Amino acid sequence: MPVLLALPPADGRASRHEARDRAAATMAALAPMTRITGLEVPAATAATVSRQSLGPISVVHLTGFEYGQVATTRTIDGVPAGISLAVRPQGRWTLSQAGVSRSDATGDVVSVVDVTRAMSTRASAGTELLQVYFSAEQLGLGVDALRACAAAIERSPLRSLVARHVLDLPRDDGAVPIGVVRRSLGDATIELVRAMLISASRPGDLVGSELGAPHLRLCIERYVRRHLRDPALSPATIARAHAISVRHLHGIWQNEQTTLWQWVVRRRLEAARDSLADPGSAHRAVAAIAREWGFPNPTYFARRFRAEYGLAPRQWRSLSLGEVRHPLA
Structure with a gap:
């Protein structure tokens, strides 16, 4: 996976301050609709930010940071409808959105964020994160359906399947050097995530956004x-x-x-x-x-x-x- 930022263990105060500034700039560039808060790069901890392009999607991989992330009505103003899918195979984290709180305490490694709504999240330094953004257009879901599915993602029986799929995606161009194959992997990931979202819906969640001209x-x-x-x-x-x-x-x-x-x-x-x-x-x-x-x-x-x-x-x-x-x- 192409590395955007690699920080070696930094014990000195000055070096840690520099590492924190570089990390904050990189993470802000990857998620401009959010605000990074309380970012720390713990001493003696290596931290990395990587991103792998798979055709229509990009997979971001973060390790070694302790940080918070906040999206407000101001920062998300004008953001196109979509979701941010996060897979956290290890570490401690919390996520709050639309009055619902989730954390690693549930034992579920998958979370879904509606990028058109305010939210806050917090991750410990031991948290590994793989994150993928999907637009509503890619998923073939209207805004109302997307929100309904994202808010009830724990109902989907496909969460573990999606988590394994994301964790197994290639993280190195050398592993899959053919662009057409990477694009196909990206398309397949979109279809799998769409199935997960729809499987979380109740009868009626998709009416008005999945039927008629918009759905067609x-x-x-x-x-x-x-x-x-x-x-x-x-x-x-x-x-x-x-x-x-x-x-x-x-x-x-x-x-x-x-x-x-x-x-x-x-x-x-x-x-x-x-x-x-x-x-x-x-x-x-x-x-x-x-x-x-x-x-x-x-x-x-x-x-x-x-x-x-x-x-x-x-x-x-x-x-x-x-x-x-x-x-x-």
Whole structure:
């Protein structure tokens, strides 16, 4: 797992103060919607912060810190709906949100935080934490359903399964060097977490957010993401897969700033951008990556890529892989 911060044991007051400042800055950058409180790096304790990218998700791993984390109505203002899943295989911790308190005393290593609600958490220095953020869009759940499921996560029979899955995810790019495989692992993790959340719901929790047009929109988005590489992907194939007309399909996007197909093209551009930045794909031609993600015409791909990101595909690849310092020079 790529290391963002590695602090050796620091016995001196000055070195511990410096370590605390570096740790606070790193943790604040990873969770800008929260405020870090009471952060300590105990003497003679090594502490690390790592993050592994698995396609659509990132797994953050923290060890060796004692800290608190607080989210208020002010800090979460404007934050998109989603959850933060935490797996704590060891240590002491507490979590309070929406009038419900949980801790390591329950023996459960999994907790779920609704990122659109105020919360506070505290962890001891002996706590190991693996944390993953999932957006409501990724999970295919509306805000109301997400909140209902997160508040009752202890009802899910899949918590232990999810914990084992997260703990077993690869923490080193070398273990899974192929970007496509890492992306598949990320997609599989999203599906498993979604199943855990839904299994915690009661009849009626999903009504209004999982039925009708909003649910259909989310199902279509998830279908498109799974079929981005399919050269036959089109409004007709998408409509057919969901037993609706093409007219109905386009109607779902009628109040959006972009059309359905513009949304599809942007998702393909994102996937191509990730592949170009993947060291495991460095040997592949740009044109081959473009074809994989639905752009058979290299000229068209280059033009759309530059319009979206301000760089040519080759410039982006060089910048991402550290081959050049100034790609626009």
